[in-house]
Amino acid sequence: MRLRLAGAALGVAAAVASVLAVQPAGAADTPGFHVSAGRLLDANNRDFVARGINHAHAWYPTTTPKALKDIKATGANTVRVVLATGDRWTRNSAAEVADIVSQCKTDRLVCILEAHDTTGYGEQSGAVSLDRAADYWIGVKSALQGQEKYVILNLGNEPFGNVGYAAWTADTKSAVQRLRAAGFQHTLLADAPNWGQDWAFTMRDNAAAVFDADPQHNTVFSIHMYGVFDTAAEVTSYLDHFVQAKLPIMVGEFGNMHSDGDPDENAIMAESQRLGIGYLGWSWSGNGGGVEYLDLTTGFDPAQLTPWGQRLVNGADGIRATSHEASIFGDGVPPTPTPSPTTPGTPTGTCSVGYRISDWGTGFNGDVTIRNTGTAAVNGWALDFSFPADQKVNSAWNARASQSGRAVHVVQEDWTRTIPAGGSVSFGFNASSVPGTNGIPAAFVLNGAACSIG
Known part of the structure; x- marks a missing residue:
């Protein structure tokens, strides 16, 4: 400038x-x-x-x-x-x-x-x-x-x-x-x-x-x-x-x-x-x-x-x-424990997930919003979904992601840990793309409970 x-x-x-x-x-x-x-x-x-x-x-x-x-x-x-x-x-x-x-x-x-x-x-x-x-x-x-x-x-x-x-x-x-x-x-x-x-x-x-x-x-x-x-x-x-x-x-x-x-x-x-x-x-x-x-x-x-x-x-x-x-x-501060499918955080009442992608053929970014449609705050969460094909996660932000086969497991960071009643949190990820099959996952599960999509 x-x-x-x-x-x-x-x-x-x-x-x-x-x-x-x-x-x-x-x-x-x-x-x-x-x-x-x-x-x-x-x-x-x-x-x-x-x-x-x-x-x-x-x-x-x-x-x-x-x-x-x-x-x-x-x-x-x-x-x-x-x-x-x-x-x-x-x-x-x-x-x-x-x-x-x-x-x-x-x-x-x-x-x-x-x-x-x-x-x-x-x-x-x-x-x-x-x-x-x-x-x-x-x-x-x-x-x-x-x-x-x-x-x-x-x-x-x-x-x-x-x-x-x-x-x-x-x-x-x-x-x-x-x-x-x-x-x-x-x-x-x-x-x-x-x-x-x-x-x-x-x-x-x-x-x-x-x-x-x-x-x-x-x-x-x-x-x-x-x-x-x-x-x-x-x-x-x-x-x-x-x-x-x-x-x-x-x-x-x-x-x-x-x-x-x-x-x-x-x-x-x-x-x-x-x-x-x-x-x-x-x-x-x-x-x-x-x-x-x-x-x-x-x-x-x-x-x-x-x-x-x-x-x-x-x-x-x-x-x-x-x-x-x-x-x-x-550095030197122990990480806050995060929930997993076997050790969930606050049980989820109801939830919905918005999933949006920006695809350029060989790769894509996913933007995911988890909405708490229940009456109690969610304190600690894990979201599970499966890709429709062989997409592979490279990185994630505002959350931590791991993958086994097509199954993706995402857990919160400290700053996205709480989802207020009526509120939402968002995270993003970058992944490799599979042309023609890069659609919305068929189901999302938050802390063991199924969420609606939309």
């Missing part, structure tokens, strides 16, 4: 559920976040979906300690922190970076750190290359070693404008490989060119080549959704492309308005939730130059959420409704 702050161009980027995860080759050697089957997993091999907010530390460093606590209080599980390499803005030192990481950990936030001086390279005067950003990361490596469980490195913000962006693929590969050669084992996040919006589809069409160029296969891609993404069809088409290709993607920045058009924030949030994709709203506070409407708070005051802040935090598919703290912050 391009915006102006103190006379300079400014722009800045999933918790979800347990996952039936198979570690990729080399994942055992990765001490923190890692990618498997197109999904971002944390150090516990749990699926992680970022729900977070961007914070412009580079320009407002004194606000950061309180801002991180206030961002956490929104329910966010992630913060994306703007850093400067020293090429355009005052360099953030290794000591400063270490302090930010410590604060993120204290506030139980996954920390995405981004180098901002690359913004609009090739078009924006003074912007620097991804190679210079790699120099910066190597220069602050001492602050990042051992933090792979808590930190994701965003190579460079919006690393090309609308000039010279064809070089994005080669430059991104080079930056990734330089960091790997320097010993970085972190998940790396690669922003799109075209001021982050990839209208020319350079990232979309070359993401697989960049992913394969990473010897650890641990690179996630970040799209910034502003005016280019002003219809639901554009949002869906772009995100679905990555999901179908099993390439990890998140929405690293987006807003509810923008000078280059009116982004469809409702579609961005709904599709991110449907697909189990991370998103991070821009930005906590401090925007200027005519784009103050992108502030989520007025004057960094959490008691003064702006209309955009209210939408992102409290609206449909917003942070409060969909964010779950990363499992890495629960």
Whole structure:
């Protein structure tokens, strides 16, 4: 995103559920976040979906300690922190970076750190290359070693404008490989060119080549959704492309308005939730130059959420409704026992199940809603159903899934444990598809009791 702050161009980027995860080759050697089957997993091999907010530390460093606590209080599980390499803005030192990481950990936030001086390279005067950003990361490596469980490195913000962006693929590969050669084992996040919006589809069409160029296969891609993404069809088409290709993607920045058009924030949030994709709203506070409407708070005051802040935090598919703290912050805490067919939770009175699929031929996502139509809350649940053919579950979010033959057994996470009387819970899963046979299961059983379908 391009915006102006103190006379300079400014722009800045999933918790979800347990996952039936198979570690990729080399994942055992990765001490923190890692990618498997197109999904971002944390150090516990749990699926992680970022729900977070961007914070412009580079320009407002004194606000950061309180801002991180206030961002956490929104329910966010992630913060994306703007850093400067020293090429355009005052360099953030290794000591400063270490302090930010410590604060993120204290506030139980996954920390995405981004180098901002690359913004609009090739078009924006003074912007620097991804190679210079790699120099910066190597220069602050001492602050990042051992933090792979808590930190994701965003190579460079919006690393090309609308000039010279064809070089994005080669430059991104080079930056990734330089960091790997320097010993970085972190998940790396690669922003799109075209001021982050990839209208020319350079990232979309070359993401697989960049992913394969990473010897650890641990690179996630970040799209910034502003005016280019002003219809639901554009949002869906772009995100679905990555999901179908099993390439990890998140929405690293987006807003509810923008000078280059009116982004469809409702579609961005709904599709991110449907697909189990991370998103991070821009930005906590401090925007200027005519784009103050992108502030989520007025004057960094959490008691003064702006209309955009209210939408992102409290609206449909917003942070409060969909964010779950990363499992890495629960290390050492015994898991809550979950029911099984032989040890059910609260007996179910009556229930119904809604089952919706998005099928692209070789795979599909299932969205399942369990409705409690009884008069008592369900406290602890297990749902059983069978696929109509040989579909195989790959991962799940907001629940834990296992499979034997065609039979699928799903149990709640701590945050979806209770289904209030008259209420519902939802979970999703990704599975391989069997063309022509991918219909709705014939029956659903919740805690041993049959549910209606619909």
